[in-house]
Amino acid sequence: MNTKQLQYFLITVQKGSIAAAARELDIAQPAISQQLANLEREMSAVLFERSFRGVSLTKAGQIFLKHAETITKNINEAKLELQQIISNHSGTVRVGMLPSIGNVLSMPLIAEVNRYHPHIKLDISTGPSYAVKEWLKTNQLDIALTYEQEIDHDFMSTFPLIEEYMYLVVGCNDNSANYHQLLNRDSVNFWELSQFELLMPSLKDALGQLINIYEQKTGVALKHDKAYSGQLMTGLRQVIQGEGLMILPSSAMYHLEESNVVKSLKIEQPEMKRLVLATTNKSMRMSDATLQMLNVIKSVTAHEQACDHWRGRLAISYSSIANKSPLNIGVV
Structure with missing residues (x-):
């Protein structure tokens, strides 16, 4: 007995005839008849009564139906569990x-x-x-x-x-007064940020919310009227060109620092993080x-x-x- 025989048996019971089962499974009717005959021979019992109207279960067939449904259900559940393990x-x-x-x-x-x-x-x-x-x-x-x-x-x-720590980011631009002012420094106090034109996202963004929290916490109002698209890479291009400064974590610009395109100063007093x-x-x-x-x-x-x-x-x-x-x- 195999799963194909069980499938053919259950579909034949459901459809009421071998011909209908063949149409459902899209295979030749003799193939189903052969598999059902093999199943009956293996079970040593006649499972179907056959007539020109179709098929009906014998008493032995009714008993086998219960077991066939249980076996098929167990096989399907086993397949599902294995598929879940693989997919997980x-x-x-x-x-x-x-x-x-x-x-x-x-x-x-x-x-x-x-x-x-x-x-x-x-x-x-x-x-x-x-x-x-x-x-x-x-x-x-x-x-x-x-x-x-x-x-x-x-x-x-x-x-x-x-x-993460937050930094003031300035472009390494020899034509920028901000760059020359900050050239020899590694840190900057939060209150000093009010001296610079900043590129800042809106309060809709998490960084905009963070900056606003520190403004309220310190009582220091920052300048953030410069036009800014809200796109990180666009903002960094503006910084490199000397069009403003940004407050960012190192994750956003470390690669530009390594290329000496921008310089960062850690924000302190209070430490911004x-x-x-x-x-x-x-x-x-x-x-x-x-x-x-x-x-x-x-x-x-x-x-x-x-x-x-x-x-x-x-x-x-x-x-x-x-x-x-x-x-x-x-x-x-």
Whole structure:
């Protein structure tokens, strides 16, 4: 007895004739007749009464029907469980992040997944903080990397990654008075920011909200009337051209610093910082692939922090990530 025979038997019972079963299965009628005859021979019982009107179950057939349904149900359930195990460990994981986070994490994250987790497909989307939050809420993402200003505990589960430092970013432009003024400095007090024309996002964005919090906290009003598109790369181009300064984490511009295109000064008194978190939607069951991706994200975050690309204090302990990834994390 095999699953094909069980399928042919159950469809024939359901349709009431071998001819109808053949049409349903889109196979030749003699093939079904042969398989049913083999099944009856193996069971040593006549399962169908055949007539010109079709077929009906014998008493033996009625008994066999109960067992056939149970066996088929068990086989289907076994297949489903196995498919869930396979899909949980593989498949696509959709990760959303802000451009500044994407600048530091995207490439090493892709490299890590391709090298050590080829069974997982990583699908990265980038957008403003409010868009990433909405994507997670509407189940368009499995993981969202965002800031504490955008956290909604009603639907988000959170996994802290790093408390990043904020910097004043100025273009290395010899024609810029701001550059010459800040050339020999490594830090700047928050109140001093009021001296400069800043390119700043609106309060709709998490960074705009953070800056507003510090303005209210310190009583220092900043100048942010310069035209700004809200696009990170466009803003950095304006900074490089000397059209204004920006407040950013190192994740957003470390690559430009390494190329001596921009200079950054750590904002102090008070120290300006914000918490970055990985978040998931509480209403969605996390697959094993998603859990694996969370561990990869933690490992890559620690690696980039150790490389000084993402400057700040890790919000995850080394012990929780040291054995999760082949990355050489280093001392944190």
